[in-house]
Amino acid sequence: MKFNPLSLFPFSVLNHNPWTTELTPVLKEYDYVVIGGGIAGLTVASRLSENPAVTVAVLEVGSNVEDLPEVYIPGLIGFGQSFTTLNWAYGTVPQPELGGRKAVINAGKALGGGSIINSMIFPRAEKGQYDAWGELNNHDPNWTWDSLLHYFKKSEILTPPNEDQVAEGVKYVRDVHGTSQEEGRVKVGFPNYFYPQSKMWHAASGFALSPDLSAGHPQGTVGISINSLDAKNNTRCSSVCAYYTPFSDRPNLTMLTEVLVTRILWEQPQIPASPGAAIVNASIVGPPRIKAVGVEFTHTNNAHGQRDQVYVGKEVVVAAGAIGSPKVLELSGVGNATILKAAGVDQVLDLPTVGENLADHVHSWANSFTNASVTRDLLRSDPTFEAEQRALWYHNRTGVLSACPRSLGIAAASDLFPKSQLASLVNDAKRDLAHYASLFSNGNANLAKGIQAQHEIALKFWEEDKIAPVEINLEPGYSGPTALADRPHDKKYTSINAVLFAPLSRGRTHIRSSDPSELAAIDPAYYAHPLDLATHVKSIQLGREMLRTPPLDEIYLGENEPGENVKTEEELTRWARAVSGSDNHVIGSLAMMPEELGGVVDTRLRLYGARNVRVVDASIIPFPISAHLASTVYAVAERAADFIKEDSTKHL
Ligand SMILES: Cc1cc2nc3c(=O)[nH]c(=O)nc-3n(C[C@H](O)[C@H](O)[C@H](O)COP(=O)(O)OP(=O)(O)OC[C@H]3O[C@@H](n4cnc5c(N)ncnc54)[C@H](O)[C@@H]3O)c2cc1C
Numbered sequence: 001m002k003f004n005p006l007s008l009f010p011f012s013v014l015n016h017n018p019w020t021t022e023l024t025p026v027l028k029e030y031d032y033v034v035i036g037g038g039i040a041g042l043t044v045a046s047r048l049s050e051n052p053a054v055t056v057a058v059l060e061v062g063s064n065v066e067d068l069p070e071v072y073i074p075g076l077i078g079f080g081q082s083f084t085t086l087n088w089a090y091g092t093v094p095q096p097e098l099g100g101r102k103a104v105i106n107a108g109k110a111l112g113g114g115s116i117i118n119s120m121i122f123p124r125a126e127k128g129q130y131d132a133w134g135e136l137n138n139h140d141p142n143w144t145w146d147s148l149l150h151y152f153k154k155s156e157i158l159t160p161p162n163e164d165q166v167a168e169g170v171k172y173v174r175d176v177h178g179t180s181q182e183e184g185r186v187k188v189g190f191p192n193y194f195y196p197q198s199k200m201w202h203a204a205s206g207f208a209l210s211p212d213l214s215a216g217h218p219q220g221t222v223g224i225s226i227n228s229l230d231a232k233n234n235t236r237c238s239s240v241c242a243y244y245t246p247f248s249d250r251p252n253l254t255m256l257t258e259v260l261v262t263r264i265l266w267e268q269p270q271i272p273a274s275p276g277a278a279i280v281n282a283s284i285v286g287p288p289r290i291k292a293v294g295v296e297f298t299h300t301n302n303a304h305g306q307r308d309q310v311y312v313g314k315e316v317v318v319a320a321g322a323i324g325s326p327k328v329l330e331l332s333g334v335g336n337a338t339i340l341k342a343a344g345v346d347q348v349l350d351l352p353t354v355g356e357n358l359a360d361h362v363h364s365w366a367n368s369f370t371n372a373s374v375t376r377d378l379l380r381s382d383p384t385f386e387a388e389q390r391a392l393w394y395h396n397r398t399g400v401l402s403a404c405p406r407s408l409g410i411a412a413a414s415d416l417f418p419k420s421q422l423a424s425l426v427n428d429a430k431r432d433l434a435h436y437a438s439l440f441s442n443g444n445a446n447l448a449k450g451i452q453a454q455h456e457i458a459l460k461f462w463e464e465d466k467i468a469p470v471e472i473n474l475e476p477g478y479s480g481p482t483a484l485a486d487r488p489h490d491k492k493y494t495s496i497n498a499v500l501f502a503p504l505s506r507g508r509t510h511i512r513s514s515d516p517s518e519l520a521a522i523d524p525a526y527y528a529h530p531l532d533l534a535t536h537v538k539s540i541q542l543g544r545e546m547l548r549t550p551p552l553d554e555i556y557l558g559e560n561e562p563g564e565n566v567k568t569e570e571e572l573t574r575w576a577r578a579v580s581g582s583d584n585h586v587i588g589s590l591a592m593m594p595e596e597l598g599g600v601v602d603t604r605l606r607l608y609g610a611r612n613v614r615v616v617d618a619s620i621i622p623f624p625i626s627a628h629l630a631s632t633v634y635a636v637a638e639r640a641a642d643f644i645k646e647d648s649t650k651h652l
Helices: 018-023 039-048 127-136 145-155 163-167 196-205 239-247 321-331 337-343 377-381 383-396 419-431 433-440 445-463 530-547 569-579 630-647
Strands: 029-035 056-060 156-158 186-188 221-224 253-257 259-266 292-299 307-318 362-370 407-411 470-475 493-500 508-510 521-523 556-561 613-615
Touching: 029 039, 029 292, 039 056, 039 239, 039 307, 039 630, 056 259, 127 145, 127 445, 145 156, 145 630, 186 239, 196 221, 196 407, 196 470, 196 530, 259 307, 259 321, 307 321, 307 630, 321 337, 321 508, 362 530, 362 569, 377 383, 419 433, 419 445, 419 530, 433 445, 470 530, 493 530, 530 556, 530 569, 613 630
Parallel strands: 029 056, 029 307, 056 253, 156 186, 307 613
Antiparallel strands: 221 407, 259 292, 292 307, 362 493, 362 556, 407 470, 470 493, 508 521
């Protein structure tokens, strides 16, 4: 027997969490227990608790930090505690293609998850990529651009641009946005300050102006992205602001913060057929399937590591993010037998692709010194300027602190490579399809088929020039690999962020021990596919050239990084390997794909082999999309909430 469900009693829950006990009545059993209060978790919890007849609890390791200026003031992105206490800062294993360096993957560690520290950029990917989710899943009609558009719109309330914003170049397509004050949740809009260098860059990029970067055709265009911003008050709108604060007085919604989920507890399982055999094989069609009965957690302020539990009546909803969610499942005995055994965890459900198929966007840079009069550098280097800007923001919500400084250029494949080179790169990738699919599948034949199917879809987009393999965006200040302490404080910069959006590489994340406080072995396998490195290097080169292109050349005072001594493609490739890292957009580690393609959840986001566990966060996105993730994760979670509501009357 793996555990004794009776050990769930008595409940000592919440005695250690005064914030929560004061705010909400504490139940020992909830209909729905949501693991992780980030973007997806709060979305689903909020929608489910619209029905006063159901009870919902969210378990989140971080705390509510909505009152920190670096959270609510748009121009303070990256300041204060953003990258210290509010950040998981997951370290990866050494990356062979990065010269053996370890990378750091940032992820929000607070109520609101990534939406607390992210850059508030809120575009969507191209239509074809969302349609391909359905294609990969036996043409499931729930997973297409057209069906997801309803959920994109449902999740947001747009404040249309005002005259000043339009004069600065903001464009939008009304029909693709949500505007319902009753139904919409995330306030989206545009900032009150635009750096002049952004407009210069639009001209220098050579890309066509986008009518709207959320309209499903971003490739080959440049534009000002919509932001997750309450434009009426010029403050960040996180998932807390959108989905929790306005509903925090619901008696049926319980928020447990500062608690680390250690595992899901299962109903007493069957006796294994043979010693060491998995209790339940996920590939068995129909019952028996395992059933979650509770969730175990520790209080982060409890030095003794005492574990408590909550009981679940209907479903466990897993939303701990693309690194946190597979960890919780593996700690709960769901995964690959060999990996679980090595970690000292008894297997409950044989689902060998948990934690596999992980992909991340890859980030790199080019930056130059500049004579632009205002850059973000001044916020750190000039206390008088910083104080003036702060006063301005508090006075009338203007000045550089009212800006989320991102204009985006979404390159198409043909913007990077001449036709003949493009054809030859795609041909090479097609020739090596089976090799790389197998290499990335960690020995799982089903997943090899799944990755091959993903690559086939991606390469078709490459051939048709429908993919947006990179984003190039302008940062009006320093952005690069050198730490603040190691660069001169009196310089100003113009930077280009070059983000590899469509990597073919796939890695994995797995627990190394049964200790929930121990970091998983995270391997994003950066640049493991040769097309990834070739594409990224091209985009860094394109960024360097843009910095010297009229009219941006007017503010160019020489390249800082990669540096004038990096001349040839070979040298730039070496530089990319030496500095590139995570863009903090991890997906795919619990992929929505058919089981025979190595998937972990079905198209209603139910965990294969379990009766009442769903995964609703970025983990389920089967392959990298060419956009920042937040708006898509909100749409997925909105979709998931409707699935859960629809299925709530079915027998578990
Ligand atoms: C620095 C940074 C900048 C970004 N910029 C942008 C951007 O500008 N635009 C954009 O669209 N996207 C951006 N992203 C990405 C985006 O924020 C994430 O993709 C998104 O938050 C993922 O949503 P999620 O619900 O899957 O996970 P998250 O939002 O990360 O939520 C997971 C939650 O689970 C909690 N958790 C994890 N494990 C446990 C556990 N065991 N017990 C209890 N709680 C747990 C975490 O603390 C977290 O709150 C950025 C991300 C980062 C880190």
